[in-house]
Amino acid sequence: MKLRETYTCPLELVHDMIKGKWKPIILWRLRLGKTTLAKLERDIEGITQKMLLEHLKELTEFGFVDKVVSGGYPLKTEYYLTSPQGERILDALKIMQEIGITYMKNNGMEQALKEKGLI
Amino acid sequence: MKLRETYTCPLELVHDMIKGKWKPIILWRLRLGKTTLAKLERDIEGITQKMLLEHLKELTEFGFVDKVVSGGYPLKTEYYLTSPQGERILDALKIMQEIGITYMKNNGMEQALKEKGLI
DNA sequence: CTGGATCCCGAATGATACTG
DNA sequence: CAGTATCATTCGGGATCCAG
Secondary structure, eight states, X not given: OXXXXXXXXXHHHHHXXXXXXXXXXXXXHHTTOOEEHHHHHHHSTTOOXXXXXXXXXXXXXXXXXXXXXXXXXXXXXXXXXXXXXXXHHHHHHHHXXXXXXXXXXXXXXXXXXXXXXXX | OOOOSOOSSHHHHHHHHTOSTTXXXXXXXXXXXXXXXXXXXXXXXXOOHHHHHHHHHHHHXXXXXXXXXXXXXXXXXEEEEOTTHHHHHXXXXXXXXXXXXXXXXXXXXXXXXXHTTOO
């Protein structure tokens, strides 16, 4: 995600920072608390380690996520949402999630919601 | 913005619906109320009519925006946020705007904010 | 050796310019 | 305004590298 040099509006900046196929899902998954790369990879359906790493890196650079690396065996890295920025963006994502659920209900996609236990 | 056939999460769906360089700004501008294409084009710095039209079309298809065409000469079309979906997404965008302002303050981009009168 | 992270490349998609 | 062409970015695969 390449940022522009100038933004006409802070909103654009943030939108660019969370733009990308996997970023919202990663942040969403991180709402459950600090977790490892392996767990993220397991829980996020369809993502590859490479994509996960790339997007995590950007989220980290933009200050939404941070990580702790604990050396030793096995080598373990844990990722978590930063406070307040990471936690704040979650508020926005919650609204989007809510809109999505309502939208799907109203557009005959209830089946998918049931399968995920969201309804 | 091509939507996928399956989404693992409603959040992804919404993120895809507002993805695109100009969509957040268009929605943001529409928070000020119903307005015409010409005014949008004038107020959104750097957008071309083509881009504006395309993005408005998608936002309309996804139910965030609607338009009223009042016949007569000249033919006048006005766009506005739908209720509740369009207004709801605005709540998410407000949070993003806020995060963006804070981010810019903390990263030496205050100058840009002052120029826009946001600070 | 194992898990974490980066590099290079082709294919697909988005943005903008150009044109009628 | 719509259609097409061009240019820039992103996605994803696979190889590779680094560190304990």
